[in-house]
Amino acid sequence: MGVLTRIDDLLRTAAPQVLGAVVRRYGDFDTCEDAVQEALLAAARQWPAEGVPDDPRAWLIRVAARRRVEMLRSETARRRREALPPDPVPEVRGDDELTLLLLCCHPALTPVSQVALTLRAVGGLTTAEIARALLVPERTVGQRISRAKQRIRDSGARFAMPPDDELGARLTAVRQVLYLIFNEGSTASSGARLHRVELSTEAIRLARQLHARLPDDGEVAGLLALMLLTDARRPARTAPDGALVPLAEQDRSRWDATAIAEGVEIITAALSSTRLGPFQLQAAIAAIHDEATRPELTDWPQILRLYDLLRILAPGPMVTLNRVVALAEVEGPLVALGQLATAAAEPALAGHHRVAAVRAHLLEMAGDLAAARDEYRLAARRTLSLPEQRYLEARAARLR
């Protein structure tokens, strides 16, 4: 590992700890966040040339605290002089990172703002890195972050752990934001994909930290396991030309066995010791797929049972559709087509391209190739995903 990567990792790990210490001491999240960001940039500039200081966190805290004072001075100079707090150096404390994460995922913020602020304040990414990762201009990300901080200020939210009766709901929001970041990693627009910070890797890193902090939270464990088990298939999911490779046709020897083993271990432990939740069920389904060394060894009856549970705990259009696919494997395509017809009438699924894609798949299984081809074409026209469009068109072409 090179010096630069080591410094980068060090800064990313230190970022939330330093910010947490500084905000806890001074309270003004908005200014502290800017000050820490500048301290991180200063470190990234100076450390490679001058060497890493003996206590990097203390260095960053000192620089951030100084920078904050400078910022406030230039602000108060404009208004009127104001006594600045004395300056004992704040210390890093264990629960700061979680407090910070909860603040960045505050319910007063929009999801896009939560994502941008979490990546910067907790993930320690620069605005430029976030902009590259999200494929939007740096100014756009800057605006999202400053709006988020303004919302936090306006809402009166404080840097403190929420009361116990709120913590559950607030953690739900945190898990959703981390999952959003993970999925953002695979939904870049069809333009350039070069130079992207790997957002799914970043989401896994943050989920891992959260899991270490809250080992008894079954849904955090489920989320981390789901990410690991999904990400493990990434090397096999796209062909060299960028085309999407469906699960049944993936070269399973290219799956990441280490990530699968870790994901399976985490989800197995969570299922046996904590309260069941949607992320755990999705992770369990992913684990069953990942443990099948050949597609025909997949335990579809078990997957169907898990989807039945998921439909009760967290119903949604995608759960309905995925369950229909599992049902086809267990009871055959005709039964599944019948249930798909009922599901397709729901408003959330009316006109959805994946209904057409699933219908095409089931018709192909049933041997009605002409009808399958038409449905694949319909799905290809309606999807917003380029790899999926190519996949569906290739599917249609194969049935000619």
Added chain:
Amino acid sequence: MKYLILIQSNPRSLAAWEAMSDDERMAFGRDHLRLSGEMADAGVLVASEGLADPSLATWVSVRDGRTIPSDGPYAEVKEHLAGFYLIDCPSREEAIAWAARVPDAATTQVEVRPILDMSGWEF
């Protein structure tokens, strides 16, 4: 989710432009500027540009490894792309709300097209 808001120039939009007073034309231009500023402040703007006249366009093709630029199109086209806003926002509804604030929407109409992304679905 990214969306492209397309503004076309066509006989209808030209007629609407001809019917405007100088003040109205000034206001029209200012409203465009203000809108891109507001999109930037809201953290949704990716890019926005107005395009030069199609008479300045160059058509490029490559045959046998040779680049062949040519002026054109030779036949007068009735409609061409005049400008665009590329925005990044969570929903189609939000994209439509931004499109409704493009000045051209009030005189003619603008088009909202989702951008394809690289997400993939396994089944």
